[in-house]
Amino acid sequence: MLRRLILSRNNTFINCRYASQSMVQTTVDEKSGIATVTMNKSPVNSLNLEFLDEIKTELNKLEKDKVKGMMLTSGLQKIFSAGLDITEFYNPNPDRLSKFWSTLQDTWLTLYKTPFPTAAIINGHSPAGGCLFAMSCDYRIMVGPKYTIGLNETKLGIVAPKWFIDTMVAVIGQRKAEISLTTGKMYTTDEALHIGLIDESVPDVNTALTQGNLFLNNFQRISPWAYKMTKDITRQSTVQWLIDNKQKDLDFVVTYLQSAEVQKSLGLYLQSLKK
Numbered sequence: 408m409l410r411r412l413i414l415s416r417n418n419t420f421i422n423c424r425y426a427s428q429s430m431v432q433t434t435v436d437e438k439s440g441i442a443t444v445t446m447n448k449s450p451v452n453s454l455n456l457e458f459l460d461e462i463k464t465e466l467n468k469l470e471k472d473k474v475k476g477m478m479l480t481s482g483l484q485k486i487f488s489a490g491l492d493i494t495e496f497y498n499p500n501p502d503r504l505s506k507f508w509s510t511l512q513d514t515w516l517t518l519y520k521t522p523f524p525t526a527a528i529i530n531g532h533s534p535a536g537g538c539l540f541a542m543s544c545d546y547r548i549m550v551g552p553k554y555t556i557g558l559n560e561t562k563l564g565i566v567a568p569k570w571f572i573d574t575m576v577a578v579i580g581q582r583k584a585e586i587s588l589t590t591g592k593m594y595t596t597d598e599a600l601h602i603g604l605i606d607e608s609v610p611d612v613n614t615a616l617t618q619g620n621l622f623l624n625n626f627q628r629i630s631p632w633a634y635k636m637t638k639d640i641t642r643q644s645t646v647q648w649l650i651d652n653k654q655k656d657l658d659f660v661v662t663y664l665q666s667a668e669v670q671k672s673l674g675l676y677l678q679s680l681k682k
C-alpha cells in the first residue's frame with residue numbers, strides 16, 4: 408500500500424492511499440477528515456467478488472482511521488456503477504457464487520452501518536447494485552441530466568432480494584418503491600429528485616463534490632455517538648433482518664440464480680447488452 412500527501416483544490420493537504428492495480432482509490436482531506444472513495448473498475452464498475460472485497464476493506468480502514476465522513480464516487484466517465492457483475496451469476500461456479508454473495512452481504516452491511524456519515528456522488532448511470540450502494544449512503548447528489556438510477560432487476564427477469572427492497576422503501580417509501588421495483592424503472596435525474604430517490608441534482612461533478620462536503624461538514628457539529636445511535640436505530644430492522652437471515656438469503660440466492668429459467672433470462676439480457 409502506498410501513501411502520499413497531495414495538495415487539494417482548496418489548498419489543504421490530502422492523504423492519498425492507493426495500492427498498485429487497486430480498483431478503489433481513497434483520498435482523505437487532512438483538514439476536514441472527509442474521505443473520498445473512488446470506484447475505478449473499467450469499463451463499468453461492475454461489482455464482482457474482488458471489487459466488493461476491496462470496497463469493504465477500504466470502508467473498514469476508514470472506520471479504523473476514524474474519518475469524519477465519506478463520499479463514494481466513480482472515476483469513470485459516465486457510470487457510477489453498473490451494479491452487480493452479471494458474469495458472477497451467469498453460468499456460475501457455485502463455490503465462487505457463494506463467496507460472491509456473502510461478500511456482497513458483508514460489504515453492504517459495512518456501508519449501510521458506517522459510524523461516519525456518507526454521501527453518494529452519483530456521477531453516472533447507477534442501475535441495480537449501483538443504486539443499492541447509492542441508497543445505502545446517508546445522502547445522494549446526482550450529476551444531471553443525462554444519467555439514470557433505479558433497481559431494474561425485474562428487467563433482467565430476476566427479483567431484488569428483500570434487503571435491497573427494504574433499503575429502497577427506507578428512502579422513497581412503500582408505494583413508490585413498489586412501483587419502482589415491479590416495473591424495474593430507471594429514473595432520470597429529474598425523476599429521481601422528484602420521487603426522493605436522490606437529494607440533489609447538480610450540473611457537474613465539482614459542484615457535486617462541493618455539495619457533498621457541505622452535507623458532511625454539518626456533522627462536525629453533531630456528536631458522533633448521537634449520529635451513530637440514531638442511524639443504528641433508524642436502519643435497525645433492515646440490518647437485523649439480513650444479520651438474522653444471512654444463510655437463508657445466501658442459500659436462496661445461490662439456488663435461485665442457478666435455476667434454468669433465471670439463467671435463460673440472464674443469457675438474453677447479457678446478449679442484449681453486447682448488442
Ligand SMILES: CCCC/C=C/CC(=O)SCCNC(=O)CCNC(=O)[C@H](O)C(C)(C)COP(=O)(O)OP(=O)(O)OC[C@H]1O[C@@H](n2cnc3c(N)ncnc32)[C@H](O)[C@@H]1OP(=O)(O)O
Nearest residue numbers: 450451453489490491492493494532534535536566680681
Ligand atoms: C436474487 C438475485 C438478485 C440479483 C441481483 C442483482 C442486482 C444487479 O445489480 S444485476 C446487474 C444489473 N445491471 C444492469 O442491468 C446494468 C447493465 N448495463 C448497462 O445498462 C450499461 O452497460 C451501462 C448503462 C451501465 C453502461 O452503458 P455503456 O453503453 O457505457 O457500456 P456497455 O457497452 O453497455 O457496457 C460495456 C461492457 O460492460 C458490460 N457490462 C455492462 N454492465 C455489466 C454488468 N452489470 N455486469 C457485467 N458486465 C456488464 C457490457 O456487457 C459490455 O461488455 P463488452 O464490452 O464485453 O460488450
